[in-house]
Amino acid sequence: MKLGKSTLLLVVLSITLGLLSCEEQQCAQAFSSEVQGTFYLRDSLGTQIVTKLPVFTLYGLDKEDEKLNNRSTQVDIFTMPLSPDYSERSFILINDSIIDTLTFTYTSKLQLINTVCGFVSNYTLSKVENTTNFIEAVNITDNDVNTDDKENIKVYIK
Numbered sequence: 001m002k003l004g005k006s007t008l009l010l011v012v013l014s015i016t017l018g019l020l021s022c023e024e025q026q027c028a029q030a031f032s033s034e035v036q037g038t039f040y041l042r043d044s045l046g047t048q049i050v051t052k053l054p055v056f057t058l059y060g061l062d063k064e065d066e067k068l069n070n071r072s073t074q075v076d077i078f079t080m081p082l083s084p085d086y087s088e089r090s091f092i093l094i095n096d097s098i099i100d101t102l103t104f105t106y107t108s109k110l111q112l113i114n115t116v117c118g119f120v121s122n123y124t125l126s127k128v129e130n131t132t133n134f135i136e137a138v139n140i141t142d143n144d145v146n147t148d149d150k151e152n153i154k155v156y157i158k
Contacts, residue, residue, distance in 0.1 A: 031113050031120045033146050034079040035104065037153040042136075051157065052076040053095050061090035061101070082145065084108040084121040095157065098134040102155075105129075106145070113147075122146040125153075134158055 041051045056075040058068045068091075069078060080091050082104065090103040105127040110119045123145040130138045136156040145152055 031117055031147050032081070033120055033122050034081045035123075035125070035145050035152045036077065036079050036150060037138075037155050038077050038151050039075070040154050040156050042156060048154070048156075050076050053157070055096045057092075057094040059092055061092060064092070077151075080104075082106055082108070082121075082123050084110075084123075093135070093155075095134040100131045100133045100135045102135075102138065102153075103129045111146070120147060128153060130155075132158075 039051050039053055040048045042048060052074040053076070054073060056069050056072050056078070058078055058080070059066060060068075060080075068080065069075060080089075080102075082089050087107065088103060088105050090101055093100050093102060104125060106123045106125050108121050108123050111122050112118070113120055125140050125143040125145060128138050128140055134157055136158045138156070139154045140152065141154055142150055142152050
């Protein structure tokens with residue numbers, strides 16, 4: 001009889017841990033706050049046209065070995081993670097072989113998702129600066145960076 005109760009307890013514990021593990025994986029995938037950018041061109045009338053870069057590479061400054069996009073093709077939308085440990089973060093963007101830098105200044109705040117997923121860091125963009133080798137300008141369209149899938153910046157290319 002004791003063996004049966006121990007086995008039942010082991011099965012229940014295994015199922016519970018398995019479910020929690022699945023929920024934690026889902027939390028990591030579903031609840032991350034990243035800056036979302038879109039590439040645009042302006043035509044001769046000033047109309048904004050979403051455009052795809054033929055070959056695009058993206059990584060954090062001093063993190064060349066951790067590429068977020070590595071020679072990806074036909075990219076028009078991209079994301080960049082910020083860090084709650086800092087108030088400024090820079091990224092290297094490469095259009096084929098032309099290099100530019102984006103630097104974000106921001107504040108962070110914690111938001112409770114739920115008791116299983118815990119907290120997520122959300123951010124408020126206060127400023128973005130860029131170099132101008134292939135990027136013409138960058139505009140903040142929504143300074144609230146959170147778990148919503150929405151554009152935060154427009155990147156106008158030359």
